[in-house]
Amino acid sequence: MQLKPETKTKIKALLERYPRRQATLLPVLHLVQEDFGYLSDEVEELVAKELDIPRAAVSEVVTFYTMFYREPIGKYHIMACHNLSCTLMGAEKLIQHLEHRLGVQSKAHLGETTEDGRFTLTRVECLGACGEAPMMQINDKYHLNLTIEKIDKILEELP
Amino acid sequence: MEKKLLTKYWHDPNHKMLDGYLKNGGYAAIKKALGMEPDAVIEEAKQSKLRGRGGAGFPAGMKWSFIPKKTDKPKYVVCNADESEPGTFKDREIIHKDPHSLIEGIAICAWAVQSHTAFIYIRGEFTEEAKMLERAIQEAYDHGYLGKGICGTAFDLELILHRGAGAYICGEETGMLESLEGKKGQPRNKPPFPASEGLFQCPTVINNVETLAVMPWIVLNGGAEYAKLGTPESTGTKLVGISGPVKRPGVYEIEMGMPLMTFINELAGGMIEGKTLGAVIPGGSSTPPLTPVQCEQAKISYESLDKLGSALGTAGIIVLPDDFSVIEAMTVIARFYADESCGQCTPCREGTGWLYKTMKRIYAGKGAAQDLQMLSHISAGMKGRTICALADAAAWPMEGFLRTFPEAFQKAVTPKQAR
Numbered sequence: 001m002q003l004k005p006e007t008k009t010k011i012k013a014l015l016e017r018y019p020r021r022q023a024t025l026l027p028v029l030h031l032v033q034e035d036f037g038y039l040s041d042e043v044e045e046l047v048a049k050e051l052d053i054p055r056a057a058v059s060e061v062v063t064f065y066t067m068f069y070r071e072p073i074g075k076y077h078i079m080a081c082h083n084l085s086c087t088l089m090g091a092e093k094l095i096q097h098l099e100h101r102l103g104v105q106s107k108a109h110l111g112e113t114t115e116d117g118r119f120t121l122t123r124v125e126c127l128g129a130c131g132e133a134p135m136m137q138i139n140d141k142y143h144l145n146l147t148i149e150k151i152d153k154i155l156e157e158l159p
Numbered sequence: 160m161e162k163k164l165l166t167k168y169w170h171d172p173n174h175k176m177l178d179g180y181l182k183n184g185g186y187a188a189i190k191k192a193l194g195m196e197p198d199a200v201i202e203e204a205k206q207s208k209l210r211g212r213g214g215a216g217f218p219a220g221m222k223w224s225f226i227p228k229k230t231d232k233p234k235y236v237v238c239n240a241d242e243s244e245p246g247t248f249k250d251r252e253i254i255h256k257d258p259h260s261l262i263e264g265i266a267i268c269a270w271a272v273q274s275h276t277a278f279i280y281i282r283g284e285f286t287e288e289a290k291m292l293e294r295a296i297q298e299a300y301d302h303g304y305l306g307k308g309i310c311g312t313a314f315d316l317e318l319i320l321h322r323g324a325g326a327y328i329c330g331e332e333t334g335m336l337e338s339l340e341g342k343k344g345q346p347r348n349k350p351p352f353p354a355s356e357g358l359f360q361c362p363t364v365i366n367n368v369e370t371l372a373v374m375p376w377i378v379l380n381g382g383a384e385y386a387k388l389g390t391p392e393s394t395g396t397k398l399v400g401i402s403g404p405v406k407r408p409g410v411y412e413i414e415m416g417m418p419l420m421t422f423i424n425e426l427a428g429g430m431i432e433g434k435t436l437g438a439v440i441p442g443g444s445s446t447p448p449l450t451p452v453q454c455e456q457a458k459i460s461y462e463s464l465d466k467l468g469s470a471l472g473t474a475g476i477i478v479l480p481d482d483f484s485v486i487e488a489m490t491v492i493a494r495f496y497a498d499e500s501c502g503q504c505t506p507c508r509e510g511t512g513w514l515y516k517t518m519k520r521i522y523a524g525k526g527a528a529q530d531l532q533m534l535s536h537i538s539a540g541m542k543g544r545t546i547c548a549l550a551d552a553a554a555w556p557m558e559g560f561l562r563t564f565p566e567a568f569q570k571a572v573t574p575k576q577a578r
Contacts, residue, residue, distance in 0.1 A: 019276070019359055020340065020359060022340060024341065025342075026338065027321065057342070061342065064326060064501075065283070065326050065344075067283045068325075079284075083245045083491060084245050084495075085403060087487070087488075088402075088404060088478075088480070089403070089404065108498065124284075125498060126243060126244070126245035126246070126247075126444075126495070128242045128243060128250075128251050128285070129248050129251065130246050130248050130400065131409045131410060132408070133402055137284060142287065
């Protein structure tokens with residue numbers, strides 16, 4: 001297993017911009033996770049070597065932040081907000097609908113993935129779009145002012 | 160009703176692009192600032208009496224003045240765009256509609272403290288917003304507002320956008336510095352304060368997005384002009400967000416001191432049909448709730464909300480209808496802080512967990528009368544005993560809910576047959 005050459009080039013550019021090597025760790029992990037889908041032990045090892053920092057320094061960061069995954073996740077990661085503003089606007093009903101529709105259990109940090117590997121359903125805390133609650137994020141995109149009908153339409157239209 | 164300094168051009172869809180921003184007078188403030196002595200810029204910021212808009216409300220100009228003038232170390236400016244306090248979504252709006260005023264504000268701050276490297280730390284989930292900022296930053300580099308010799312002067316400024324990866328605690332300023340250094344976002348003991356030993360142990364200013372984005376207005380119009388707005392203790396305008404079952408949720412810029420109910424009823428349109436106001440959390444989920452009676456007395460200012468036992472915080476208002484259980488609301492809040500405690504201080508790691516477990520038990524109808532005393536006792540044991548304010552942020556709403564809604568809590572721990 002190796003890092004992609006174009007990722008290595010991007011890492012080199014990051015190392016030139018940041019005052020310290022380790023400071024590039026978060027951006028590097030974002031890049032590498034995009035390539036591999038998740039951060040396995042092997043990938044952590046590669047990152048540690050590339051940045052010339054201890055493996056433990058990589059592991060502790062990977063396990064601290066919720067957006068770094070230690071296991072494969074679905075093609076679409078549905079992150080449904082269940083914090084207060086979204087709860088007030090009916091988030092629980094929407095999450096139950098998603099659980100029912102997808103046949104998986106939602107959980108905090110990382111929820112279950114559908115058998116076909118298409119969806120992972122995670123409950124997340126406030127995503128900072130409370131004025132348009134209830135909301136959820138699917139991969140990079142925010143979906144706002146949701147209703148059950150809207151969610152169904154969004155899921156059906158995903159490639 | 161609204162008082163638009165920062166949001167004046169937000170109706171203009173081109174304002175987020177450099178062309179539109181320049182047409183609306185953008186980047187005139189940094190040019191003016193670069194013609195002033197750095198200390199004079201700090202003086203304007205001080206005179207504005209602008210208090211940091213990230214929630215803590217520390218005077219921004221004063222913060223800048225703490226950066227040592229004579230030092231061999233590099234100095235850094237860090238913009239806190241890790242907006243994560245539940246109920247808060249104003250910085251996201253600034254990034255969407257006005258990214259260049261943030262970049263210009265950062266440049267003004269960098270000139271004032273003589274820093275040549277600035278970072279925007281944006282929460283990881285704001286992927287689309289990161290792309291928007293990246294594009295705006297590139298435009299600013301391409302047109303000489305960032306990079307070598309900005310605006311044709313000899314002043315260099317690098318601006319690096321740095322994405323977080325999902326951790327509320329990184330919004331705490333020293334947690335943010337740790338995260339920027341490529342570590343777990345666990346807050347540092349203070350002192351030393353970031354102004355003397357911040358990022359990479361160098362002098363560092365950390366300001367919220369809104370604080371920086373309003374700086375162009377302050378430089379152009381003068382700090383004294385800004386201080387004329389609002390109240391003596393809460394000068395200027397404030398972006399206030401409102402969520403929950405109101406007719407027009409969203410972000411509005413108002414002059415500080417507006418009565419809370421005027422804001423809710425007139426700007427946000429009041430409650431949606433069929434809902435009645437039950438309680439208001441005025442400044443993000445760590446601020447204690449207000450009853451409808453308190454809401455009638457409240458003004459949107461630091462001092463008015465302090466006096467009522469709450470706080471302005473981030474000015475993210477969450478409106479609870481009277482048919483929504485305050486027990487459920489507090490359970491959600493307790494869950495959040497338990498989830499986000501970074502785990503390094505025992506009173507916070509254990510305390511937030513106990514608050515959540517106890518609230519969950521009460522919400523499930525399995526609470527006992529002594530649970531209420533225990534909640535108070537745990538909260539008291541958390542406050543002021545940890546490295547950062549997350550433990551306090553969890554204990555304040557807990558104490559606030561107990562104080563404000565004693566009957567609801569009593570009822571919740573009374574066995575059903577005895578009610």
